[in-house]
């Protein structure tokens with residue numbers, strides 16, 4: 001069994017890529033594919049040709065990628081190509097009393113540019129956790145081991161979450177894979193990435209158009225003219241089917257705005273505006289009807305192909321049409337991987353393991369029903385008109401099959417090949433400047449504040465009321481000795497009141513913090529410093545107005 005050829009460190013990405021694409025078409029990889037017999041027990045779906053076809057298909061991208069590369073001479077250009085691989089990835093959650101639970105158990109896989117990888121599995125199987133760890137935003141009570149590599153390098157993704165989790169990687173010990181070396185360089189990399197979480201973090205007071213346009217101003221670099229930014233935002237709105245609600249407020253808990261499905265589409269729209277290299281989507285179609293799901297997913301898949309984006313999406317219940325849009329499928333069951341490969345080969349894989357999907361049944365529904373053991377005890381076979389084997393047995397069979405099959409061998413080789421594209425890891429984020437960010441954030445925040453009746457106008461009315469009350473109480477207080485005491489108590493009262501009113505602004509501040517924190521966490525488009533500035537300007541404006549009222553009142557009434 002021949003090991004894969006390692007690319008030389010220091011090669012340009014073009015040469016590295018071309019040599020790889022060349023290998024796929026006529027060289028090493030093809031001959032390896034053809035010369036390697038499938039391991040015993042490999043299911044028919046693991047046909048050698050399938051693997052090679054898969055790579056040949058990839059070589060079609062080479063021209064496009066070369067084109068991208070050739071045009072990228074400017075220092076601030078974005079390198080769009082992201083090969084994301086993870087190996088032997090495990091995540092454990094720790095409870096308060098020393099208890100712990102394994103959430104992900106030794107997962108290996110990869111996501112490639114121009115493709116959509118769907119993560120599927122029963123609720124609670126670990127899809128969000130996998131997205132979180134890949135995006136570098138794992139919770140504080142979680143510990144992870146394994147390797148995550150971007151273009152062959154261990155990267156530091158966000159908030160100090162190094163993806164260099166443990167060494168040595170198991171894969172390096174496998175005899176059929178060439179070692180990557182003991183300790184690939186740990187670097188801090190700014191990848192233009194996007195994460196659409198399950199909860200939509202949007203400012204309730206903005207309209208759909210405003211939300212998307214502000215994001216365009218923040219995400220797109222200053223070299224893009226404002227008119228072009230607006231045009232891109234408007235185009236994205238239309239493409240997400242939001243033209244009809246473009247001028248509607250997003251809304252929140254207090255005032256109802258657009259629907260849940262529309263909010264979802266706004267979130268996706270905002271995140272995909274700058275065509276990020278790496279996109280994580282957590283249930284992008286939740287709350288959408290089947291037609292809307294299909295349109296949204298087909299737009300994402302088309303963008304992935306045309307912009308060479310690497311898309312990883314956790315999905316629930318995709319329809320047949322949506323399922324066909326996925327390039328690859330990673331099926332999880334209680335933290336373990338029961339399938340990884342081409343989505344189109346999943347039925348064949350299940351069939352080869354004795355689980356034949358009934359005719360006219362949605363394959364993803366069938367897979368999920370087979371591997372869900374949450375409801376086994378309450379499951380009524382007659383009522384469901386379906387006899388299913390024990391989910392635990394199915395999961396074990398599939399996990400064993402994935403590990404031992406030719407598919408697993410191919411997957412690891414592909415992941416390893418991607419890991420070796422080390423020279424491709426120079427990614428640079430193109431974004432608006434500090435000045436633009438500060439300006440846009442401040443403007444957005446002021447608009448938000450003025451429209452928030454509870455936060456701004458109600459407080460304004462209270463300040464006016466206070467001014468009138470104090471003015472009336474202390475009117476003509478005089479200039480004798482007793483008036484000094486009256487003035488002192490008035491000053492004490494107003495300063496205490498203003499402090500209390502400032503505390504009242506906390507809920508809005510917390511809401512803003514959620515949005516800001518999220519964007520900072522995944523390193524999208526603004527940073528702490530800009531937020532500090534924004535918060536200061538905002539608070540200063542609010543208090544200046546309140547204090548101005550008081551000062552005018554006090555000076556006028558007390559002299």
Ligand SMILES: Nc1ncnc2c1ncn2[C@@H]1O[C@H](COP(=O)(O)OP(=O)(O)OP(=O)(O)O)[C@@H](O)[C@H]1O
Nearest residue numbers: 093094103122123124125126127128129130139141
């Ligand atoms: N911080 C945490 N501490 C303890 N357990 C956790 C934590 N986060 C997640 N879990 C557990 O890990 C498992 C996987 O959770 P995760 O949110 O990744 O599942 P999921 O597949 O995304 O679920 P769903 O499809 O319902 O969103 C669940 O059993 C969950 O209870």
